[in-house]
Amino acid sequence: MRISVFGCGYLGAVHAACMAHLGHDVVGIDVDESKVRALSAGVAPFFEPNLDTIVRSGRESGRLTFSADPAAAAGAQVHFVAVGTPQRRGEDAADLTYVHAVLDALLPHLRPGDLVVGKSTVPVGTAAHLAQRIIEAGTGAVLAWNPEFLREGYAVEDTLTPDRLVYGLPPDEQGKVDGTPARQHARAVLDDVYRSALDAGTPLVATDYATAELVKVAANAFLATKISFINAMAEIAETTGADVTSLADAIGYDARIGRRFLNAGIGFGGGCLPKDIRAFAARAEELGRGDSVGFLREVDTINMRRRQRVVDMVVDELGGDVHGKKVALLGLAFKPESDDIRDSPALDVAVRLKGLGADVVATDPHAILNAIQQHPQLGFATNTVDALFAADVLVLVTEWAEYRELDPWRVAELVHGKVVIDARNALDPARWAEAGWRYRGMGRPDAE
Ligand code: UGA
Numbered sequence: 410m411r412i413s414v415f416g417c418g419y420l421g422a423v424h425a426a427c428m429a430h431l432g433h434d435v436v437g438i439d440v441d442e443s444k445v446r447a448l449s450a451g452v453a454p455f456f457e458p459n460l461d462t463i464v465r466s467g468r469e470s471g472r473l474t475f476s477a478d479p480a481a482a483a484g485a486q487v488h489f490v491a492v493g494t495p496q497r498r499g500e501d502a503a504d505l506t507y508v509h510a511v512l513d514a515l516l517p518h519l520r521p522g523d524l525v526v527g528k529s530t531v532p533v534g535t536a537a538h539l540a541q542r543i544i545e546a547g548t549g550a551v552l553a554w555n556p557e558f559l560r561e562g563y564a565v566e567d568t569l570t571p572d573r574l575v576y577g578l579p580p581d582e583q584g585k586v587d588g589t590p591a592r593q594h595a596r597a598v599l600d601d602v603y604r605s606a607l608d609a610g611t612p613l614v615a616t617d618y619a620t621a622e623l624v625k626v627a628a629n630a631f632l633a634t635k636i637s638f639i640n641a642m643a644e645i646a647e648t649t650g651a652d653v654t655s656l657a658d659a660i661g662y663d664a665r666i667g668r669r670f671l672n673a674g675i676g677f678g679g680g681c682l683p684k685d686i687r688a689f690a691a692r693a694e695e696l697g698r699g700d701s702v703g704f705l706r707e708v709d710t711i712n713m714r715r716r717q718r719v720v721d722m723v724v725d726e727l728g729g730d731v732h733g734k735k736v737a738l739l740g741l742a743f744k745p746e747s748d749d750i751r752d753s754p755a756l757d758v759a760v761r762l763k764g765l766g767a768d769v770v771a772t773d774p775h776a777i778l779n780a781i782q783q784h785p786q787l788g789f790a791t792n793t794v795d796a797l798f799a800a801d802v803l804v805l806v807t808e809w810a811e812y813r814e815l816d817p818w819r820v821a822e823l824v825h826g827k828v829v830i831d832a833r834n835a836l837d838p839a840r841w842a843e844a845g846w847r848y849r850g851m852g853r854p855d856a857e
C-alpha cells in the first residue's frame with residue numbers, strides 16, 4: 410500500500426516508520442524542514458526507544474521517505490492525519506488549526522477512492538465536519554477515523570502490536586467507491602493497512618465517527634481519573650498516616666480495579682492527558698453536557714494540587730525559606746523513557762521552586778536540551794553527581810530507572826542535606842532511612 414502520513418511529531422513519525430516496517434510504501438510529510446531533514450538522514454528528531462532503528466531500516470529499504478511538500482502525498486491511497494491538536498492559548502478547547510491546514514494541503518491531491526484517516530485526538534464532531542469538507546470538494550475520497558493509543562516510551566511497540574484497533578467509518582450515505590458503499594470501502598482499506606495486527610488477533614471495534622472520536626478521549630479521561638483518584642487517596646493518607654502504596658496494592662488485586670495507573674505521586678503530565686481532559690470538558694460544555702464530565706475539572710484540580718504539594722514539602726524541609734538553598738531535581742521529562750517536557754510536572758515544580766528563590770539544579774537523561782530551550786533561567790547539570798553535589802535537598806520527580814536504582818549510601822557522600830523527597834514513590838523508604846536519610850514520599854509515612 411502507498412501511504413502518506415501528515416505530521417512527523419511523536420505520533421506521526423512513529424506511525425510512518427511502523428507502517429514502512431510492516432511493508433507499506435510510506436511518505437512522512439511535515440512543514441518543519443529540520444524534522445524532515447533529520448528523519449531523511451535516519452535520525453529520530455526526539456528520543457523514543459527503538460524509533461531510530463526502524464526509521465533507519467525504513468530508509469535503507471527504500472520504503473520510507475520524508476518531505477516538506479504536501480504534493481509528495483499524491484499517488485498514495487491512504488493519507489493519515491497525525492498532527493497535533495494542542496490546547497488553545499488561554500483556553501481549554503483544542504486548537505484544530507493544524508488538522509484543517511492538512512486538509513487544505515491534501516485536498517488538491519486526493520483522487521476518487523483515496524482514504525483520508527484521522528489519527529489526531531479531536532473534539533467529537535470534527536470527523537463529520539472534515540468529511541463534509543471532503544465531499545464538498547468533490548474529490549471522491551472517503552474519510553475514516555482511527556484513533557491512536559500509543560504511549561510515549563513504548564510508541565513503536567504499541568503501534569506494531571496495539572491493544573485494539575478502532576475504526577470510525579463513514580455512513581453509507583456518503584456515497585460509493587467503484588460501486589462499493591463508502592463504509593465497506595473504508596473498512597477494506599484499513600483492514601489491508603493493519604493486516605498483520607488483525608491476523609495476530611488484535612481486537613477491532615468498527616463503529617461510527619463520533620464513537621471513534623469519543624473512544625480516544627474517554628480512554629484518556631479514564632486513565633487521568635484513575636491517577637487523580639489514587640492521588641486523592643494519597644491526600645487522605647497524608648492526614649491519617651496511612652500508606653497509599655499499600656492501599657493501591659490492596660485495591661489493585663481486585664481485577665475489576667487493576668493495579669496499573671494507580672501510582673500516586675506528582676500527578677500526570679505530557680502532551681495528552683492534561684490537555685485532552687480539558688478539551689473534553691470544554692467540548693461537553695459546548696454540547697450542553699458540561700455536567701456529564703464536570704468531574705474532569707476536579708480530576709485536573711487534584712492533579713495540579715500534587716505539584717504544589719511537592720513544592721510545599723521542599724519549602725517545609727528547608728525551614729520555610731528556600732533562598733540560596735540548592736535543590737537537586739532528578740528528572741525533567743513528563744515521564745521516564747521520553748524527552749518530552751510538554752506539561753511536565755517535574756519542570757513545573759522546578760519553575761515554581763526557582764520562582765521562590767531556590768537554586769534549582771535539574772538533570773535528566775534525555776530532556777535537558779528541551780528544558781534549557783524553554784526555561785533557560787533554571788540551573789542544569791548533565792549528570793546526577795553534578796546535580797547532587799552539595800545539594801540541601803534531593804527531589805526525585807521523574808522515575809527514570811537510573812534514579813530508582815540510586816545507592817543511598819553513595820549519594821549521601823555528595824549532598825549537604827540528607828533529605829530526599831520522592832515525588833514518585835519510586836524509592837524504598839526503609840533503605841534510604843537506613844543510609845541516614847530523611848525520606849518523604851507522596852501519601853506514605855515519612856521514614857528516617
Ligand atoms: C497517554 C495514554 O496512556 C496513551 O494511551 C495515549 O495514546 C496517549 O496518552 C495519547 O493520547 O497520545 P502518554 O501521554 O505517553 O500516554 O503517557 P502515560 O503513560 O499515559 O502517562 C501520563 C502521565 O501520567 C505521566 O506523567 C505519568 O508519569 C503519569 N502517571 C501514570 C502517574 O502519575 N501515575 C500512574 O500510575 C501512571
